[in-house]
Amino acid sequence: MSAPDRKWWKDGVVYQIYPASFKDSNGDGMGDLPGIISKLDYIKDLGIDTIWVCPMYDSPQIDMGYDISDYENVYPQFGTLQDMDTLISETHARGMRIILDLVINHTSDQHxxxxxxxxxxxxxxxxxxxxxxxxxxxxxxxxxxxxxxxxxxxxxxxxxxxxxxxxxHLFTPEQPDLNWESSACREAIYDSAMRFWLAKGVDGFRVDTVNMYSKPDLSDAPITDETAEFQFAGLQYCNGPSMHSYLNEINAVLSEYGKDKMTVGELPNTPDPAVILSYVSAAANELSMVFQFDVVDVGMGPHKFQTEPFDFTLPDFKRAVRRTQEILGAGTGDAWTTAFLENHDQARSISRFASDAPEHRVASGKMLALMLCALSGTLFVYQGQEIGMVNAPMEWPMEEYKDVDSGNYYAMVDRLSGGDPEKLAEAKRAIQYLGREHARLPISWDGGKDAGFSDVKEGEVGGKTWMRVNDDYETCNVAKQLGDPKSVLGYWKRMIQLRKNFLELLVYGAFEVVDEADEKTFCFTKTWGEQKAVVLCNFSAETVPFKVDEKSGLDFDRMEWLDSTVDGAKGAALAPYEGRIYLVE
Incomplete structure (x- = not known):
């Protein structure tokens, strides 16, 4: 088999940083750019190749920085332009690359x-x-x-x-949508949001809501919810007719700064694989890759909170993973995909897809790490995921939920139900399961004051961190896991290295699900030329006998054990939330 089309953004692992919650350097209760700089060695040691920094631009922070008032300046609580210059240079000095969020569907109303x-x-x-x-x-x-x-x-x-x-405004009223049909507007966007930062040396962009710029059809959306005054219109305002033209212009700007800049687009409301390919195939040459939301949308309702926790089956989850992996093999041209379970808009993956019960959370974190590191495409790890952070507990009151999405939904249920306690409790359960806040809790760096995230000075922001640290910070923190190979952090390091050791097979290999209907175990194979791997993941709290030969024609006797989340586990039964990987002879 011919060698893969190797590129740095395909081979590498990306670590996403949410500045407000990463590390506070000055005791004001909010993370900042110097805090990020202070932890670059930690990120490098994890095995990371690229950091993605969420919006650090000047902003009123109505939607946590995704409402930008000045593309060419930094939110003062995060730092200064000089801090950004230092972050870029220090990241490059460690052999890593840096990408920024490109938020150009809308601005702040204060812009x-x-x-x-x-x-x-x-x-x-x-x-x-x-x-x-x-x-x-x-x-x-x-x-x-x-x-x-x-x-x-x-x-x-x-x-x-x-x-x-x-x-x-497709989002909050404070986030008016830009009119991409204006050529003068587009050129201003390219100058202010792109060229300004490319000239400073950034290596690419994560492109926010990349398919929403072209929306010439402003007619009414179909009525899909008879009870609602306003209707879902995502299939109308996404993937409009001028999208490809706009992306070609964006690529022309990128090419002014070399041929190896990376773009990863956020691509919601795009169920048709052919449309996805129209953005990411080599022939299209419009985006390096996209985030499909098939996996992280599993279990969500028509409005994401209109659901109950774990309102999905494991086969649903497998089908979603398969759809994202199949992009690699679809069509005739080369295409690329992404592998992720968490970001700043998602709840914690252990709580969502496995078990955050104290007896299972470490096993669950390791199993999900093994599964993700064995998936093809560019791997994205979200801050705190590497130590197995989980959702905030159900006991937290709604006052701790600061995100506009959660607050708006809870207020709507309160209004429409007349304050019905049962309806509000139902809404709270969904928010505790899916709320964006959980990803935005500060990282637990150690078991000390403010979880080592901050040393809040008296009188600053009420004397506390901008968001409450999770209650489990004394047992789940970076300091406790550093140097412990049996920890979630230790296992992430091990699996990232294994992924790099078998790069062609695990990063570029063809994916195939084995026994999609199985309700407890997720088995898939990866193939590259004559190489083949078998990955086994138990998504249940039970010990599960697993006869690989009965399900796939593979034989344990012809399989070389590579790794397990349970030390030395090689038998034909998977422990609760165990993951395992084999090479096939």
Whole structure:
């Protein structure tokens, strides 16, 4: 078999950093850029090749930095432009690369561009955002231009009293959408959000909501929820007709700074593999790879919180993994994919897909690490995932949930149910299971004050960290796991190294599920030329006999044991939440 098309962004492992929750260097209760710099050696030692830094740009922080008021400056609580220069240079000095979040579907309503746009209908930047006149119902009451539902609930339209038009925002009202049909707007985006940082040496971008820029069809969305005033419209405003043209322009900007810049696009509401391929195939040459949400969306409701914990089956999970892995083999051209279970928008994977019970959480963390490290594509690890961080406990009150998504949903249930305790308890269970807050709790660095994340000074932010540290910080922290090969952290290091030792097989190999219907175990094979691996994962709290030869025609006697999450485990039964990997002779 021919050698793979090797690229740094294919071979490597990416570590995602959420600045507010990573490490506080100055005792104000919030993480910052110097805090990140202080932990670069820790990240390098984990086996990481690239860091992805979530938005550190200046922002009112309505949506935790995804509402940018100045692309060319840093949020003051995170640091300065000089700190960013230092972070870029220190990352490169360690042989790692750095990518930033590229948030260009929308800005903050405090951005100078929007301030001009809303100042009058005659302003030259009026068409840099999407403005529409009101519609009126039969009684003459003013209504928004269409029935689209925002990603955070309510209408996507907000009325502007001064100019008497609505502006579009797919997210919060404080995040107005940019109008990509304006060429002047696009060029300003490329200069301010891209060239400014590429000139400083960043190696690429994670592109936020990459398929939402082209939305010429503003007609009503189909009514899929009879009880709701506003309707899901994601299939209308995603993947519009000009997307490929816009991405070609973005690539032209990237190419000004060399041929090896990386882009990974956030690609929601894209169920058709052919559409995914139209972005990531070598022939298209538009994005290096994308995040599909098949896996992390498993168990979510029509609105993600309209569900119960673990409202899915293991076969559902396997099918979702398969769909993301099949992108590698789909079509005639080369394409690439990603492997991830966590990010800043997802709850913790142990709590979501395995077990965070005290007796199972370490085993679950190791098993998920083994599974992820054996999947093809670029591997993404989210901060704290490497030590097995889990969701905050159910006992925490709603006051601890600070995310706009969780708060809006809980308030909506409260309003629509008239404060029904059962309905509110149901909403709280879903939020505790799926809320974005869990990924945003500070990293537990040690068992001391504020979990080693911060040493909050008296009088700063009420004398506490911006978000509460998880209650288990004394038992689950970096310091306790460093140097312990039996810890989740130790196992992540081991598996990342194993992934690199078998790079062609595990990073580039073809994926195939064995016995998709099995409700307790997830078995898959990886194949590269004459090499083959078998991966076994027990997703249950039971010891499960597993006859590989009965399910796949493979024979334990012809398989070389490579690793297990349970020391020395080689028999034909998997311990609760055990993972195992073999080479086939």
């Amino acid at each position: 100078a561009w929007f301030q001009e746009s809303r100042s009058s209908k005659d302003n030259p930047k009026r068409d840099w955002y999407i403005w529409q006149p009101a519609t009126y119902d039969s009684s003459g009451t003013r209504q928004p231009p269409n029935n689209w539902r925002s990603n955070f609930g309510g209408s996507v339209w907000t009325w502007d009293e001064a100019t008497e038009e609505y502006f579009l």
